[in-house]
Each structure stands twice: as C-alpha cells, then as structure tokens.
Amino acid sequence: MGLPNTEMEDFVESEYAQGFVTEIESDTLPPGLDEAVIRTISERKGEPPWMLEKRLTAYRHWLTMREPSWAEVRHPPIDFQTISYYSSPKKKPLLDNLDQVDPELLATYEKLGIPIDEQKALAGVAVDAVFDSVSVATTFRESLAEAGVIFCSMSEAIREYPELVKQYLGSVVPHKDNFFAALNSAVFSDGTFVYIPKDVKCPMELSTYFRINEANTGQFERTLIIAEERSHVSYLEGCTAPMRDENQLHAAVVELVALEDARIKYSTVQNWYPGDNEGRGGIYNFVTKRGDCRGDRSHISWTQVETGSAVTWKYPSCILRGKDTVGEFYSVAVTKGMQQADTGTKMIHIGENSRSTIVSKGISAMHGSNAYRGLVRVAAKAENARNHTQCDSLLIGDRCAAHTFPYIEVKNPTAQVEHEATTSKVSEDQLFYCRQRGLSEEDAVSMIINGFCKEVFNELPMEFAVEAQKLLAVSLEGAVG
Amino acid sequence: MMLSIKNLTANVDGKEILKGINLDIKAGEVHAIMGPNGSGKSTLAHILSGRDGYEVTGGEIHYKGQDLLSLETEERAQQGIFLAMQYPVELPGVNNMTFLRESMNAIRRSRGEEEIDAVSFMKLVREKADSVKLDQKLLKRSVNAGFSGGEKKRNEILQMVMLEPYLAILDETDSGLDIDALRTVSDGVNLLRSPERSMIVVTHYQRLLEYIEPDHVHVLSDGRIIRSGGKELALELEARGYGWLLEEAAA
Numbered sequence: 001m002g003l004p005n006t007e008m009e010d011f012v013e014s015e016y017a018q019g020f021v022t023e024i025e026s027d028t029l030p031p032g033l034d035e036a037v038i039r040t041i042s043e044r045k046g047e048p049p050w051m052l053e054k055r056l057t058a059y060r061h062w063l064t065m066r067e068p069s070w071a072e073v074r075h076p077p078i079d080f081q082t083i084s085y086y087s088s089p090k091k092k093p094l095l096d097n098l099d100q101v102d103p104e105l106l107a108t109y110e111k112l113g114i115p116i117d118e119q120k121a122l123a124g125v126a127v128d129a130v131f132d133s134v135s136v137a138t139t140f141r142e143s144l145a146e147a148g149v150i151f152c153s154m155s156e157a158i159r160e161y162p163e164l165v166k167q168y169l170g171s172v173v174p175h176k177d178n179f180f181a182a183l184n185s186a187v188f189s190d191g192t193f194v195y196i197p198k199d200v201k202c203p204m205e206l207s208t209y210f211r212i213n214e215a216n217t218g219q220f221e222r223t224l225i226i227a228e229e230r231s232h233v234s235y236l237e238g239c240t241a242p243m244r245d246e247n248q249l250h251a252a253v254v255e256l257v258a259l260e261d262a263r264i265k266y267s268t269v270q271n272w273y274p275g276d277n278e279g280r281g282g283i284y285n286f287v288t289k290r291g292d293c294r295g296d297r298s299h300i301s302w303t304q305v306e307t308g309s310a311v312t313w314k315y316p317s318c319i320l321r322g323k324d325t326v327g328e329f330y331s332v333a334v335t336k337g338m339q340q341a342d343t344g345t346k347m348i349h350i351g352e353n354s355r356s357t358i359v360s361k362g363i364s365a366m367h368g369s370n371a372y373r374g375l376v377r378v379a380a381k382a383e384n385a386r387n388h389t390q391c392d393s394l395l396i397g398d399r400c401a402a403h404t405f406p407y408i409e410v411k412n413p414t415a416q417v418e419h420e421a422t423t424s425k426v427s428e429d430q431l432f433y434c435r436q437r438g439l440s441e442e443d444a445v446s447m448i449i450n451g452f453c454k455e456v457f458n459e460l461p462m463e464f465a466v467e468a469q470k471l472l473a474v475s476l477e478g479a480v481g
Numbered sequence: 482m483m484l485s486i487k488n489l490t491a492n493v494d495g496k497e498i499l500k501g502i503n504l505d506i507k508a509g510e511v512h513a514i515m516g517p518n519g520s521g522k523s524t525l526a527h528i529l530s531g532r533d534g535y536e537v538t539g540g541e542i543h544y545k546g547q548d549l550l551s552l553e554t555e556e557r558a559q560q561g562i563f564l565a566m567q568y569p570v571e572l573p574g575v576n577n578m579t580f581l582r583e584s585m586n587a588i589r590r591s592r593g594e595e596e597i598d599a600v601s602f603m604k605l606v607r608e609k610a611d612s613v614k615l616d617q618k619l620l621k622r623s624v625n626a627g628f629s630g631g632e633k634k635r636n637e638i639l640q641m642v643m644l645e646p647y648l649a650i651l652d653e654t655d656s657g658l659d660i661d662a663l664r665t666v667s668d669g670v671n672l673l674r675s676p677e678r679s680m681i682v683v684t685h686y687q688r689l690l691e692y693i694e695p696d697h698v699h700v701l702s703d704g705r706i707i708r709s710g711g712k713e714l715a716l717e718l719e720a721r722g723y724g725w726l727l728e729e730a731a732a
Contacts, residue, residue: 429570432532436566437584437640438558438591447583451574451623 028087033080035059038186041086045155045190048162058175058185065179071342072371072403073311075284083249085187085220147203149233150195154222157193164195168226172255172292172319180251180286180313184220188253191222196231196262205461207236221252227262229295234265236464248273250309251286260295260322265303267460269468272308274339282310282339289316293325293351301328302345303459305468310339315373317346320354320382327356330456334472335368335400344374344405349385349415358389361453364400365476371403378415385412391421394452396445396476424452446473482543483508483648483679484529489540490704491528498524500704501540506648509676513690513715514683516701517723522683523567525701526652529681530564531557544648559591561647565637565654572624577636578606580624581643588644606643613638613669631662638669649673650681655689667692687719700726 029037038059042052067078144151150161158165175185196202227233250272256264266289275282285308291300302316318327329345347356362370370393378385393402406419426448434444449472450457457465482505489502498521506512516522528535529542531554542549549557572580586596597605610617615635625633634654641649651670655663670680670693682693690698690712698714699706702723707730708714718726 424573427570428533429568430572432554433566433570433572434580434584435554436530436532436558436564437580437644438555438587439583440555440587443583443587447575447580448572451572451576454574 029084031082031084033083033085033187037085041187041189044086045158047155047158050162050166051158054170054175055186058182059187061176062179062182062186065182067179071313072369072373072405073313073340073342075311075340078249078284080183086189143203147200148197149200149202150193151206152193154188154191154193154224157224161193161195164226165193165224168255168257169222169224170255172257172290173253173288178288181253181288184222184251184253184288188220188222191224191252193223194225194233194235196227196233198228198230200228200231202231202233205234205236207238219248219250219252221250223252223254224257225255225264225266226257227259227264227298229260229262232263234267234461236267236461238269238271238464238467248283249286250283252288254287254289254316256291256300258291258293258295258298258300261297262295263299263301264291265301266291266316267464268302268304268306269464269471270304270306270308270312271471274308274337275310276337278338283308285309285312285314287314289314290319291317291327292319292321293327293354294321296322296351297324298322299326301330301459303330303456304332305456305460305471306331306333306341306343307471309341312339312341312343314343315345317348318356319348319350320356320385321350323351323353325351325354327354328459329356329358329360330459331359332361332363332453332456332468332472333370334363334365334476335370336365336476338367340369342371342373344372346375347377347387349376349378349382349387352381352383353385354382355386356388358387358391359455360389360391361456362393362402363396363449363452363476364393364402365396367399369401369403371405373405373407375407375409376417377409378412378417380411382412383414385415387415387417389417389419390455391419392452393421393423394449395423395425442473445476449473449476482506483510483545485543487541489525489528489542490538491524492536492538493524493534497538498704499528502704502706504699504706506679506681508679510696511674511680511682511693513695513698514681514701515685515687515698515715515718517727518685520701521704522701523652526564526650526681526683529650530554530562555587556591559588563641563644563646563649565634565641565649565651567653567656569625569633569637571626571628573626575624577622577624578603578620581606581640584640585643606639609642610639612672613642614665615639630657631659634658634662634666638666642669642673645673645678647677648679648681650683652683653685654682655684655686663689664692687715690715702727702730705730
C-alpha cells in the first residue's frame with residue numbers, strides 16, 4: 001500500500017538530471033575582484049572606454065554597499081573574493097554556420113535538449129545561446145534583421161549599437177539600485193540585447209538558454225530589451241546548470257523598456273542546480289528584473305516558473321509610468337529539499353489608470369521554504385490605479401514552509417488594491433482519492449500541482465507551458481509522502 | 482468468487498481493530514455491513530481499497546482469485562475496485578471532468594483498452610450526471626471544491642457509474658444525505674446491479690437498505706462479524722438496535 005518510505009526517498013534523492021559537466025577549455029580569470037579585474041573584463045571584451053567607466057563607477061559604489069539581509073533566506077556568507085568573474089570558451093567560433101561551433105559544445109546543447117538547429121526555425125524560435133559568459137551561437141539573425149529587430153549579445157551591442165546601449169543600459173535598474181545590481185553593473189559578463197523598432201511585431205519568439213559551466217565562475221548576465229512605440233515582443237528564457245560542489249553565484253540584471261503602446265512579454269523557466277538534499281552546491285540566484293512601462297498604454301508581462309537554485313531572490317517588477325499602462329506578474333515557484341525562495345514582484349503605479357495583476361503560486365515540499373514578497377505602490381498622481389493580487393501557497397508534507405509578505409502603499413484615494421491569499425496542502429487523503437480512482441501517485445501529484453498552477457501556465461507560450469508542466473512533475477516526483 | 486476474506490486481522494497505530502474477519506462475496510451479490518460506531522466497518526473498507534495506515538497482521542484476501550494485499554492502491558482501482566468515500570476530498574484546480582476522464586483512461590490503459598475520446602466522454606458524462614441528478618455545472622468545477630455534502634456524494638456515485646467497477650464499496654454513503662439525495666444515490670447504485678458486479682454497502686443505519694436491498698447482511702462488532710443473515714436481519718436491527726446482538730455475542 002503506497003511506496004515504502006525508503007523507496008520514496010530514493011526517488012526524491014535521484015540525481016539532478018542535468019548534472020553533467022562539459023570538458024571544454026576555458027579562459028578563466030583567477031578568483032578575486034578589484035579594479036584591475038574589471039579593467040581586464042572590459043579589455044577582453046574589447047569594450048569602449050565609456051563602458052569601462054560605467055563598470056568602474058558601479059564597482060566603486062558597490063564597495064560602499066552591504067549585502068542585503070532582509071530576505072527570508074539563510075545561506076553562508078558569500079566571499080566575493082573567491083569567485084572568478086570571467087570565463088569564456090577558448091575556441092571562439094566565427095558563426096557563419098553551426099559546423100564551426102566546437103562539437104563538444106553542440107553535444108552539450110543536445111544533452112540539454114537545446115536544439116540550435118532547423119527544427120527550432122520551424123518552431124519559429126530564434127536562439128541566442130549563452131555558453132558561460134560569451135555568446136557562441138546566434139541564429140536566425142537574418143530574418144530578424146529583415147524586420148529590423150536587433151537580437152544579439154550584450155557585448156556585441158556595446159560595440160555595434162553604442163548609442164542605444166548608452167541611452168538605455170542602467171536606465172531601469174541603475175547601478176545604485178541594490179547590492180547585486182551594482183555588482184552586476186561592474187562585472188557583467190554578457191547577456192542579451194533586443195531592440196524592436198517602431199510598429200514592428202517581432203516575427204518569432206525570442207529565446208535564450210543560459211548554462212553555467214565553469215566551476216566557481218559567477219555568472220552575471222545582463223539583458224536589455226527595448227520595445228519602441230507600438231512594437232511587440234515575446235522573450236523566453238530557460239536555464240539549467242551542471243552539478244557542482246561549490247556554490248555558484250548568479251546575479252543577473254534584466255531591464256525592459258516599453259515605449260508608447262508597446263508590449264513586452266518575458267517568460268522564464270529556471271531550473272538551475274538546487275544543491276543536494278542537504279543544500280550543498282546549489283546555485284545562489286540573486287536577480288534584479290525590472291520593466292519600465294515608459295510610454296502610455298504600454299504593457300509588460302512577466303511569467304516565471306522557478307524550480308531550481310538553492311537560494312532564489314528575485315522580484316520581476318513593473319514601473320507603470322505611462323497612462324493606462326498594464327503590468328502583470330505570473331509566477332510559480334517550487335522549493336523542495338533545502339531550497340529557499342524569496343520571490344515576488346513590485347508594481348509601482350505612477351501613471352493614471354495604470355493596472356496591475358499579480359498571480360503568485362508557491363509550492364513547498366520536503367524542507368523547502370517559499371516566501372512571496374510583493375509591493376504594490378500607488379503614487380499620488382496615479383488616479384484610478386488598480387491592482388489585483390492573488391497569492392496562493394501549496395504545501396507538500398509537514399516540514400516545509402510558506403510565507404507571504406505583502407506590502408501595500410497607496411497615496412491616491414481613487415486607487416483600488418485587492419489582495420487575496422490562500423494556503424493549502426497536498427494531503428494523503430487527496431493522493432489516496434486519486435489513486436483509488438486508478439491514477440498513479442506521480443500522475444496524482446502532477447494533476448494537483450498543474451491544477452494549482454493553471455493560471456500561470458496559461459500565460460506561458462505553448463511550447464514553454466508543456467516544458468514547464470514536465471519540469472514541475474519531474475521536480476516534485478516523490479516529494480510527497 | 483468475487484471476494485474472499487479469511488481470518489483477516491489488522492492494526493491501526495498498534496491497536497487491533499479487525500480481529501478475524503471471514504467473508505465471501507459472489508459475483509452479483511450485494512452485502513451490507515452494519516454495526517455500531519468503532520466496530521471496524523470503515524477500516525475494512527479502507528483495507529480493501531488499499532489505503533495507507535493499516536497494518537494487516539494476519540489472514541488473506543482474494544479478489545477475483547488474486548492476492549489483493551499484494552496490489553497497489555491504483556492497481557486495485559484499475560482492476561475494478563471502487564470505494565465511494567464517506568468524506569470525498571476536494572481537489573482545488575483539478576477540473577471535475579478532467580479528473581474523471583483521466584481516471585477512466587488510466588483504468589482503460591491498464592487493461593490494454595483504448596482511451597475514450599473527448600466527444601464520447603462528454604456525451605457519456607452528461608448522460609450519467611443526469612441519471613444521478615448532479616447539476617451539470619458541477620462538472621466544470623474543481624473536484625468537490627465547494628460542493629455541498631449531498632453534491633459530493635452524488636459526485637461519488639457519478640464516478641462509480643462512469644467507472645463501472647466489479648466490486649463497489651460504499652462507505653457510509655448515506656451519512657448526511659436527505660431523503661431525496663438518498664433516493665437518487667440508491668437509484669444510481671441499483672442501476673449498477675448486475676450479475677458481474679458485487680457491492681459492499683457499509684452503513685450504520687437500516688434506512689439505506691430500504692432502497693438498496695441487500696442479499697446478505699453482516700453485523701460487525703469489535704472487529705468480528707457477530708451475525709450474518711438475509712435482509713430481514715437489517716429490519717430486526719432497526720427494530721431492536723444492536724444491544725441484544727452484542728449481549729448474545731458476549732455470552
């Protein structure tokens with residue numbers, strides 16, 4: 001009757017499926033951080049002097065800051081001098097075609113199920129694959145170029161489109177914003193740059209896969225998406241990482257700028273190595289993601305499915321600056337084992353009639369700890385601002401935790417702010433009920449979890465939604481019991 | 482023989498609840514199991530359906546010739562054992578129809594049958610919902626979420642008539658039902674009566690047995706069947722209560 005406990009534990013403790021390491025020569029800086037390291041990074045990347053100055057300014061400011069401690073997470077202190085801040089595959093391919101890419105690299109992508117090939121084109125997805133810190137493959141650039149869309153690595157954008165980068169980089173998340181944003185601004189390795197010109201609807205979903213593959217190499221991705229007036233873009237981000245013993249710090253910054261009537265949809269499936277069941281070796285994921293609805297009637301939507309990382313600290317936010325702007329945040333965050341997540345969003349209403357929706361689904365299993373932290377701020381000028389927040393927690397087992405920290409600041413009396421929260425449990429009774437109707441335990445759990453997450457999955461692009469459902473089922477296999 | 486229970490003993494939390502149950506049920510028969518609270522009725526129903534938390538300490542159970550206790554909960558369901566629960570659970574976010582279809586298909590797959598297609602399923606579920614007088618709107622809601630007590634029981638019966646089990650166990654299905662609901666639920670059960678199908682109706686009261694006429698009635702007390710008889714036994718219990726039987730058993 002039911003899986004005996006030991007069997008259940010074996011199941012739960014099954015190794016991280018993506019935990020392999022590719023042997024590829026890397027050009028890696030020794031651990032440590034000082035101005036010389038930043039100069040080296042900038043130099044290796046062939047950056048212009050203004051970019052180096054930006055980095056140095058950020059670095060000097062970072063030195064004056066302290067690591068934040070308010071999040072509902074616990075981890076050993078991070079020694080920033082033991083991290084290596086730059087790593088790039090030694091053989092830099094010239095990308096006329098995929099044949100020129102290191103075959104071992106391609107094999108890695110294959111293992112990860114990242115198809116940089118014709119199939120992807122047929123599926124209508126262009127891939128800008130980031131291997132460690134340097135972009136090594138960019139595909140479908142031509143058809144995007146025809147539409148006038150720029151989709152390239154951040155390094156390339158700095159060289160090729162300096163005016164756009166100068167104008168927008170740091171305009172949504174300034175280096176002074178927070179400790180990890182300052183660090184990122186100083187040492188960011190690479191990332192993605194997207195520019196959608198006026199009136200252009202991006203002809204395909206843009207997608208980037210990140211993979212951290214160098215022991216002890218912090219990853220500091222920097223992403224900037226600019227949607228000009230009346231343009232539309234949907235961007236997908238998915239990640240996995242190989243198994244490692246040391247903690248790996250990841251402090252990315254993502255900035256979105258939506259001008260008048262523009263729409264940006266940003267979807268993430270995050271599955272970094274969460275550490276072993278004692279919490280050793282997982283990724284620390286301290287991310288700053290923010291979108292600026294700068295133009296009237298612009299619309300930014302964040303959707304995330306977070307299943308990986310040992311510690312997550314992430315609040316994709318919207319600044320609803322223009323009139324009639326819309327901000328959305330749909331999130332599923334799963335913590336199991338010793339995983340900890342403190343995640344949520346900020347909706348800053350500045351423009352009149354700005355509207356925001358927050359749907360957050362937290363799932364905790366085993367010893368996982370899941371916190372929702374969300375701020376809804378309505379500024380004095382934001383007449384008729386509206387927010388609806390739905391914040392649900394699902395507990396599996398009796399050793400996990402869920403926390404909710406809603407912050408609501410309203411300075412305009414016409415605002416309407418609603419907050420709903422629920423906490424429920426996947427119970428033995430529910431599982432018995434499903435199994436008594438002929439469903440396996442795995443199918444039962446996956447059905448209950450998918451039911452719980454439906455509102456968020458509905459927001460994901462089709463292809464991603466299927467992936468996310470599978471990921472969730474795999475993540476939570478055997479976590480009940 | 483549909484079901485054969487021999488000398489079944491079982492503990493819950495180290496306490497002996499079943500103290501040697503013997504019961505044979507032939508295909509087509511309806512058996513009522515009655516008895517005072519705490520006599521082990523629900524324990525028996527749960528052990529038959531494979532619920533965790535019960536330790537079988539002795540005896541054996543054969544279902545259609547197989548060793549039932551060696552089968553997983555879902556395998557028992559797939560092979561035709563259905564438990565209509567006393568307290569059906571809620572599954573928030575899981576659509577009632579989706580659940581029923583997944584359940585049907587899991588059972589069909591296990592038997593090497595083809596899955597039911599969406600159109601046939603919809604037609605069937607609407608028809609069966611009407612037969613148990615379950616509001617069609619409830620089909621579109623989450624499983625049992627926010628259902629009234631009677632609606633939950635009707636939903637159980639809907640699942641039962643859809644899944645067409647070989648051995649249906651109704652655990653206190655009558656509890657908390659008004660007379661109309663009782664009648665509908667019983668109608669559903671009676672529709673399923675057939676020579677290939679057996680039923681165990683666990684109940685505290687004789688009332689349900691006015692509508693579902695049993696072939697055999699057993700009285701369970703303190704973990705043993707202390708009396709078996711025909712449907713007239715239920716009437717006698719209704720008239721005289723359990724006291725006299727318990728005294729006789731003690732003597």
